[in-house]
Amino acid sequence: MSILECRSLSKNYGSIQALKNIDLSLDSGRIVGLVGPNGSGKTTLIKLAQHLLTPTAGMVTIDGMLPGPQTKAFVSYLPDRDFLPQWMNLDQLTAFYHEFFADFNPAKSADMLEALGVTGTMPLGKMSKGTREKVQLIFTMSREARVYLLDEPIAGVDPATRDYILRTILTNYSENALVLISTHLITDVEPILDEVVFLQNGTIALHENSDALRERTGKSIDGYFREVYRCF
Amino acid sequence: MLLKLIGYEMKAFGRIMLPLYAATLGFALITGLSIQFLPDDFMSGLPGILLFMLYGILILAIIIMTCVLSVTRFYKNLLGLEGYLMFSLPTDTATLIASKVLSVLIWSMLSTVVSFLAIFLSALGAGGFGMFEGFAEIFSHPELFERLPSALATTILFLLMIILGAAASIVRIYAGIAIGHQFNDHRILMSIVALIGFNMIGTTLTTIFSRAGMYFGIFDSFGQIFEADTLRSLYIAQGGMILFLLAQTAFFGVITWLLLDRKLNLE
Numbered sequence: 001m002s003i004l005e006c007r008s009l010s011k012n013y014g015s016i017q018a019l020k021n022i023d024l025s026l027d028s029g030r031i032v033g034l035v036g037p038n039g040s041g042k043t044t045l046i047k048l049a050q051h052l053l054t055p056t057a058g059m060v061t062i063d064g065m066l067p068g069p070q071t072k073a074f075v076s077y078l079p080d081r082d083f084l085p086q087w088m089n090l091d092q093l094t095a096f097y098h099e100f101f102a103d104f105n106p107a108k109s110a111d112m113l114e115a116l117g118v119t120g121t122m123p124l125g126k127m128s129k130g131t132r133e134k135v136q137l138i139f140t141m142s143r144e145a146r147v148y149l150l151d152e153p154i155a156g157v158d159p160a161t162r163d164y165i166l167r168t169i170l171t172n173y174s175e176n177a178l179v180l181i182s183t184h185l186i187t188d189v190e191p192i193l194d195e196v197v198f199l200q201n202g203t204i205a206l207h208e209n210s211d212a213l214r215e216r217t218g219k220s221i222d223g224y225f226r227e228v229y230r231c232f
Numbered sequence: 233m234l235l236k237l238i239g240y241e242m243k244a245f246g247r248i249m250l251p252l253y254a255a256t257l258g259f260a261l262i263t264g265l266s267i268q269f270l271p272d273d274f275m276s277g278l279p280g281i282l283l284f285m286l287y288g289i290l291i292l293a294i295i296i297m298t299c300v301l302s303v304t305r306f307y308k309n310l311l312g313l314e315g316y317l318m319f320s321l322p323t324d325t326a327t328l329i330a331s332k333v334l335s336v337l338i339w340s341m342l343s344t345v346v347s348f349l350a351i352f353l354s355a356l357g358a359g360g361f362g363m364f365e366g367f368a369e370i371f372s373h374p375e376l377f378e379r380l381p382s383a384l385a386t387t388i389l390f391l392l393m394i395i396l397g398a399a400a401s402i403v404r405i406y407a408g409i410a411i412g413h414q415f416n417d418h419r420i421l422m423s424i425v426a427l428i429g430f431n432m433i434g435t436t437l438t439t440i441f442s443r444a445g446m447y448f449g450i451f452d453s454f455g456q457i458f459e460a461d462t463l464r465s466l467y468i469a470q471g472g473m474i475l476f477l478l479a480q481t482a483f484f485g486v487i488t489w490l491l492l493d494r495k496l497n498l499e
Binding site for chain 2: 050051052053054068069070072073075077079081082083084085087092096099100101102
C-alpha cells in the first residue's frame with residue numbers, strides 16, 4: 001500500500017528549479033534508495049515530505065495526509081547534519097525522545113548504543129563527529145515509525161560502523177514501514193535496497209525494483225548508474 | 233505538547249540561569265553580612281569595592297543573559313541546526329513559537345524576582361530584620377485600605393501591561409529574525425534591518441494616530457473624562473494600552489508564524 005506519494009510536485013528556489021513536476025508513489029514495507037548526484041533534489045524531496053519546505057506546486061502526502069503534526073508523529077527523520085542539541089548527553093537525549101515521540105523505544109536505543117560502544121555522560125558537542133552521527137542514526141532508528149526518511153545516513157562514518165548501520169536499518173524497521181535512504185554512496189547501500197529512485201536535475205530519471213534492474217541490465221545498480229549517467 | 237515544550241525550555245534556560253541565580257543570591261547575602269559584621273574601613277576599602285562590583289556585575293549578568301538567551305534560544309533552536317529536530321516534533325509551528333514566548337516571559341519574571349530578592353537579601357544581611365519595622369506603620373492608617381480595591385485593580389492592569397509589553401517586544405524581535413532568515417546571506421544583519429524597519433513604521437503610525445487624535449478632538453474628550461473621574465480614565469487608558477499590546481503581539485506573531493510555517497529556510 002502506498003504510504004508516500006508525490007503528485008506533480010515542484011519546488012523552486014528563486015529562479016532555480018530543484019524539483020520539476022515529480023510523480024512518485026512508494027509503498028510500505030520497502031527500503032528505497034533515493035540516489036542521484038549532488039544538487040539533483042534528494043534533500044529537497046525529503047524536506048518537502050517533512051514540511052521543512054513547502055512545495056511551489058503540487059503536493060506530497062504521507063498516508064494520505066499533507067505533512068504536518070499528524071504525519072510527524074510516525075515519520076522518523078534523519079537530516080544530513082548535526083541536528084541534535086549539542087549540550088545534551090545520552091540520558092538527556094533519551095528523556096527528550098521519550099517525552100516527545102510516542103513511538104520511541106528506549107530499550108532499542110540503549111541496545112544499539114551499547115553495541116556501538118557509545119556510552120558515558122559526555123554532551124554530544126564533545127563527541128567526535130563520527131560518534132555524533134552514530135548517535136543521531138541510533139535515535140532515529142529507535143523510533144518504531146511507519147516512515148523513515150534518512151538523508152545521507154552513512155556519509156561520515158567508518159566502514160565497520162557503516163556495515164553496522166546498514167544491518168541496523170535492515171533489522172530495526174518494522175515490516176510495515178517505508179525506509180527512504182538518500183545517498184550518493186550506492187555501492188554501500190545497494191545490498192539492502194528493494195527499490196531505487198534515481199533523481200537527476202530535479203526529475204525522476206528511473207524508479208525500479210533493484211533485482212529487476214540488475215536482471216535487466218546485467219550490472220550492479222552502482223555499475224549501471226556509473227555507466228549510464230557517468231556522474232558518480 | 234505546549235507544556236512539554238515549555239518544560240524543555242525550562243531545562244535549556246535553567247542550565248545557565250539557575251547557577252547564575254544561585255551565585256547572585258549567595259553573593260547578595262555575603263555582601264549584606266559583610267556590611268553588617270566587617271569593619272567599616274574594610275568595606276570602604278578595595279575588598280569592599282570589589283565585593284560591591286561583583287555583586288552588581290552578577291545582577292547585570294542576570295539581565296543580560298535573560299535577554300541573550302531569549303534571542304539565541306529562538307534563533308539557534310528553531311532556525312539553526314536544531315530546527316531540524318524541533319520542526320520534526322509532532323506539533324505545529326504556532327505551538328513552537330508560543331512555547332518560546334511563554335518561556336521567555338517566565339524566565340524574565342524569574343530574573344526580575346531573583347534580582348529584587350538579591351537586593352532584599354543584601355539589605356536583610358546588612359540591616360537584619362530591623363528594616364521591617366517601618367512596615368508596621370502602614371497598619372496604623374486604616375484609611376489607606378479603603379482604596380485597596382481600586383489600587384489592586386490598577387496594579388493588576390499595570391502588571392498585565394508589563395507582561396503584554398514584554399510579549400509584544402519578544403514577538404517583534406522574533407518576527408525580525410524570521411524576516412532576516414529569509415535571506416541566504418547576512419541573516420543577522422537583515423534581521424536588524426527588519427527590526428529598524430518595524431521601529432520606523434511604528435513611529436510613523438504613532439505620529440499619524442496622535443495627529444488624528446488631536447484633529448478629531450479625542451484627546452480633549454479624554455481630558456474631560458480625566459477631570460471628571462480620574463480613576464475611570466486610568467482604567468480606560470490601561471485597557472486601551474492592553475488592547476494595543478495584544479494587537480501588536482498578534483500582528484508580529486502572525487508574521488513569525490507565516491514565515492516559519494510557509495517559508496522556513498533552515499541552514
